[in-house]
Amino acid sequence: MKTKENKSFFLMHLGDTPQLRVLDFLIQFHFFDYPITEIAKGSNVSYNSLKVFFPYFINSGIIRRTRKIGKSDYFQLNMENKFVSDLIKLDWSLIKRNILQEEHTLAQ
Numbered sequence: 001m002k003t004k005e006n007k008s009f010f011l012m013h014l015g016d017t018p019q020l021r022v023l024d025f026l027i028q029f030h031f032f033d034y035p036i037t038e039i040a041k042g043s044n045v046s047y048n049s050l051k052v053f054f055p056y057f058i059n060s061g062i063i064r065r066t067r068k069i070g071k072s073d074y075f076q077l078n079m080e081n082k083f084v085s086d087l088i089k090l091d092w093s094l095i096k097r098n099i100l101q102e103e104h105t106l107a108q
Helices: 009-014 018-028 036-043 047-059 082-107
Strands: 063-069 072-077
Touching: 009 018, 009 082, 018 036, 018 047, 018 072, 018 082, 036 047, 036 072, 047 063
Parallel strands: none
Antiparallel strands: 063 072
16 A cells, blocks of 8 residues: 555544544545445555444445445445544544644744
8 A cells, every 4th residue: 555645634643544544535535435445445545444444434324325326335424424424524533733833833
């Protein structure tokens, strides 16, 4: 797997694990739905690793199935889940905090 050159603030602060990479990818593109293969590719997590924890994300309501095209099921973040909405708020908070720090550093 290729390593991501620019880690998101989400991954820099919470750690770089396969589960967090998948959540980070889905948070960044939460308006879209993807098949599992594209989620694996976009989050830089192996398909086999993703298959280990993905059912937990579905059963806990973090991810929901949106549709089926051919043999592929498509998934996206469940925006109605309280945990997911809190993760998105955390992500925005981390982004805002880091941008404000950069602006403060540049102003000095």
